[in-house]
Amino acid sequence: MECNKQMDVMVMVPGMCYVPWQRWAGLYNLDVAILKGTLFEVLDKPFLGGCR
């Protein structure tokens, strides 16, 4: 099930989406997780209206 295949971006087919495999790491504490809406720091992506 686990996918560890590394792929060069240049050989990727255009028009396809890629979701990098998530690792079990960077967990928020319980009180923070529920407020952030995710347990994983790496998935904490607040909506910034297209601005970085």
Added chain:
Amino acid sequence: MNMNNENRNNQNKKLDKRRIMVNIYQLGFALNEAVLFLDTHPSDPEAIEYYNQIKEKYNEAVNIYADYFGPLLASNVTSENYWMWVATPMPWELED
């Protein structure tokens, strides 16, 4: 004097109830997150360990809440001679 103590006890009980409920929400959320991760990573030992730990704490907190403040789930009802489900306030009914 007695009245003051009683007020303070009620106040403490209310705070405990709130604290345990918040804890249940937090643990339940973390449990769901671990479940979602495990759906795509079923053999991740750290995730399984985390799931087991959080599940235990979650069940513990739900049982404590049920013992002191009434059942949260219909399956928490343990009384034999009265249907406690309707006798205790609903969790969102924070009595003042």
